[in-house]
Amino acid sequence: MKKYQIEQINHLQEKINRMDPIDIAEHFDNLTAYEIALRIKLLNKDLLADTFAELSKDKKMEIIEILSDEDTHELIKELDENELVDTLQELPANMVKKIMQHFVTEDRRPVINQLLGYPEESVGSVMTVNFLAAKDHLSIQAIYDLVFQSDLDANKLEQIWITDGSLRLLGFIYLADLIRYPQAQVSDLIKSLTRTVLATDDQEVVAKLARKYDLSEIPVVDSENRLVGTVPVEWAIDILADEYHEDFGNIHGINDAEEINYLKQSDFTIAKSRITWLIICLITASVTGFIIQRYEVTLATNVALAMYIPMLMDSGGNAGSQSSTTIIRALYLGELQGVSFMKVVLKELRIGFIVGLALVAVNMVRILILDSVDFQVNLVVSITLLMTVMLSKVIGGILPLIADKLKIDPTVMAGPLITTIVDTASLMVYFEVASRLLNI
Amino acid sequence: MKKYQIEQINHLQEKINRMDPIDIAEHFDNLTAYEIALRIKLLNKDLLADTFAELSKDKKMEIIEILSDEDTHELIKELDENELVDTLQELPANMVKKIMQHFVTEDRRPVINQLLGYPEESVGSVMTVNFLAAKDHLSIQAIYDLVFQSDLDANKLEQIWITDGSLRLLGFIYLADLIRYPQAQVSDLIKSLTRTVLATDDQEVVAKLARKYDLSEIPVVDSENRLVGTVPVEWAIDILADEYHEDFGNIHGINDAEEINYLKQSDFTIAKSRITWLIICLITASVTGFIIQRYEVTLATNVALAMYIPMLMDSGGNAGSQSSTTIIRALYLGELQGVSFMKVVLKELRIGFIVGLALVAVNMVRILILDSVDFQVNLVVSITLLMTVMLSKVIGGILPLIADKLKIDPTVMAGPLITTIVDTASLMVYFEVASRLLNI
Structure with missing residues (x-):
């Protein structure tokens, strides 16, 4: 190898070891297998593990194929429990079996198996088991020594969790307080817990908690209140973003998961993810056809x-969609706990009346100026408009509430169902009013 | 006072001082001025300050009225810079003037004034200035001593920021590493920075960064790369949630800010926030009327x-809304950087063709079975359906791209504009096809 090339490689090594694993992972997407193999050799082991964890499923498999058994062993060792579990959940069964048998050391298998057992989208499936816990009878000096000896990542050590003798969670101590108050007692420094979550809770619970309370770590406990993991808010923000995208997708009829990586996903896959919803809408919309036919x-x-x-x-x-959006938001923020349906119905009726009157005024003037139709038709349209707006407000307001009561995600119900019901209702009102007022 | 009452009050004091400030603030919403006054006396000073920061504008004003000058002084002292600035931004000008003159100590005024100067929704307006920075020539022991002497909140000390002699930001050291490697050098422990943001950037930048990279603190710098503040991810999650709600509101035509606290907000205020959008939609929808009139x-x-x-x-x-949702999401994730309009148009056309064919198949069968109309009408509807779906996909795909190019928030354009354009286009196609095929 020429000197020039060695310098180039040294330069590359220096450069990529200063990058963020997420940027390296993105970078890998555009590289050939050979280029990736070279970079794997150059990356520090812990950075390689973090990068690996961020890769797509296909790239992960590609890399495992490239690596020697020894390197695979090293890589698996560097992955923390959470990263390893995420990886195993993506890989095909035969690969998982091979990795568990040959590369996961015996002492890690129980916790890996336990984490693999939590249902998808549960808190247990997203928490980390890398935390430092100390019993409450210890001295501050003893806890300090635990930190000193800990080989956890530094960002997992901001809070030291305090448990009683039976490992039940009592609270936490900030690392900074250990340094600043070496003479204190645990009871002086302990912060009580605002909230804990269960490993079996839906991950959404964590996102909501992290949003409402300014927590930097959300402790996860089992049914006996023993600490089993934590969710750092850095991860909670991802959960929140995913939940929001899911909501957007539900309302607008796209299967979010299949539309990730828009440009790379095949046209057919995207089309498939969109068709079902459109067909449902098409079929429900045919109700409106029958109404028009009747009149x-x-x-x-x-x-x-x-x-x-x-x-x-x-x-x-x-x-209707204005109302449903507002109500879904209010439900999400917990503003409607213990509030009766009737209260929302009446509120939306009143809002609908005000809004409807304003629209009727604008529309009457518009028709008078621009359209050459009978005043009676104008009247029919105006009455219908007012009634439609009021009806839509009530329907848009109440459907999410019903979904919530039935434990269905309100966003799933928001889009097509509201449109169909509102369309049907407004057409019926329109023609009924018309046939009476116009004496047809 | 009877012993019984004193016990009651002691119990209350103990209870509320164990609560989260956010829960106390919520609790205050339902209490009378007298009850609040009592609790203010019982709360620890720092907890009172944190609670105060979480209250609504009206409650804040109410409390400032209740407090003696001495207590106000104490409260203002306990508020950190960020909380104080948020409060001042909400209060009426005369109150702000009074607080700045009488209760904000002279040494704090410059930084408060500086923070007040950042535009709304900028990073500067949401960052904290409470951080610990150390110069890179210091020994680890000296930095440890800085922590020991620091009176910052413990949760602001997880990372110690390292700057050069000119205060330019170089990186950070984890507090845990200070403890574990007392013999190391700064250069051994320093972590390089993935990303920094400018105080003048839009706050959305912070939310996006926090989401993409697992950062627990995002450093904020000035144009000379000097550290001026940080945004903890606990706050970034709130920004993200707010931005999402704003997007939802834009797409569905509600003014999010005015619909917060749905039940408490007056019907008239909510109606007002909804009317404008509906009127715009109403007027644009009249275009469809003209088309029908023409045919x-x-x-x-x-x-x-x-x-x-x-x-x-x-x-x-x-x-159309499926496509616009997907494209808005792809824009948000930066998937479409440097991608030409034409690529998206062609992709949506192909997807629209696949989806359209499927819909036409379902619809033809439906009409044949259920509706007693001529096959020619069926054909007109089918051709129109295919063309409408393809057109809508393209329009829904391209409008957010145009908005993005024009530096308009794509979600503002998503809702009404797409509906109107799609409605107009589909009606024109419908009647044009009909008048040709049915020879009318």
Whole structure:
């Protein structure tokens, strides 16, 4: 190897070892197997492990194929429990078996198996088991010594968890206080816990807690209140973001998971993830067809009525989605705990009345100026508009509440169901009012 | 005072001093001024300050009225810079003036004034200035002593920031490493920085960084790369949540800020926040009226065509909102950097073609079985459906890209504009196809 090349490689080594594992992982996406192999050799072991944990499933498998048994062993050793479990959950069964048998040391297997047992999207599946706990009878000096001897990552040591003799969680002490108050007692320094979560709770609980309380670590306990793990808020923020994207996806009918990496995902996969929802909407929308068919005579006698169908439907749909968005948000923030349906219905009715009147005023003027239709048609449209907006507000407000009561994610129900119900209702009102007022 | 009462009060004192400030603040919402006054006396000073910072604007003003000058002085002293600035931004000008003159000590005024100067929603307005920085020429022992003497809150001391002689930020050292490696040099322990943000950046930048990289503190620098503050991830999660709610609100036409506290906000305020968007939608929707009017003859000759207007519009709207949601998400994650419009257009066209064909198949069968209309009408509807879905996909895909290019928040453009354009386009296609195929 020429001197020039060695210098180049030294330079590369220096550079990539200063990068963030997430950036290295992104970088790997665009490299050939050979280029990746070279970089794996150059990366510090702990950085390699962190980078590996951030890679896509395919890249992970590619890298495991490249690595010698010895290197694989080293890599698996450097992965912390959480990273290892995430990896194992992605890999095919035969690879998992091989890794567990050959590369996971015997002392780690019980905890790995336990973590693998938590259901997907549970707190247990996202927590870390790397934390430092100390019994409450210890002296501050003894706890300080525990930190001194600990080989945990430094960012896992900000808080030292305090338990009683039966390992039940009592609170925590900040590392900084250990340094500043060496003469104190545990009871002087201990901070009580605002909230704990169960390993079997939905991960969403962690995200909500982290959002509401300014916690930097959320302690995870078992049913006996023994500490089994923690979720750092750095991870809770990812959970929150995922939950939000899931909500967006639910409301707008996309399967979020399959639309990740928009450009790389095949057209067919994306199309497949979108079709189901559209077909459901299409079929439910055919109800509106039947209503129009039922009033075909009314419509034929006064074709001008057709002009306002889109406007009425859009106004209803928009008014309804405003309400459902607000209610979903209020549910999420816990503002509606113990509040009766009726209270929301009445509030939305009142809001709908105010909003509806404003819209009717604007619309009446618009029709008078721009459209050459009978005043009676204007009146029919106005009455329908007011009623549609009020109805939509109530429907949009109450559907998420029903979903919540039925323990269904309100966002799943928000999109298509509201549109269909609102469309149907507004068309029925429209033609009913029309056939009475226009004497058809 | 009877012994019984004293015991009661002691019990209350013990209880509330173990609560989280956020829970106490919520609790205060439902108490009378007298009850609050009592609790203020019982709360530890630092807990009172943290609680105060969490209260609503009205409660804050109420409490400042209750407190004696001495107690106000004490309270203001306990508020950290960030909490104080947040409070001052909420209070009326005369109160701010009074507090700044009488209760903020002279040494704090410059930093408070500086923080007050950052624009709303900038990083500077959300960062904390309570951090510990050390110069890189210091020994580990000297830095340890800095921690020992620091009177910062313990949770602000996890990372000690390292700067050069000119105060430019170099990296940080974990507190735990100071304890574990007392003999090391700064250069052995220093962690390099993945990312820094500018105090003038939009706060969204912090939320995105915190999400992408597992950072527990995001350092904020000035244009000379000098450390001016930090944003803990506990706060970044709040920013992320706020940004998401703003996005939801934009897409569904609600002014999020005015719909906070749904039940407490007056009907009129909520109605006002919803009306503008609905009026815009109403007016743009009238375009569809003109189109229907233009084809009134076509429609009068074949009233059955009206049956499919709602279904076609809904399908178009839904297909479009799927695409816009996906594209907004991809923009947010930075997946589309440097990608040409044409690539997205072509991808959405292909997806739209696949999805459209599937919908047409389902719909043709549905019409054949359920509706007694001519096959020619079925054909018109089918052709329109395919074209509408493809068009909607492209429009839904490209509008957020245009918004992004124009530096407008794509979510603002997502809702009403897409609906109107898609509705207009699908109606035009519908009637154009109908008048040709049905020879009207």
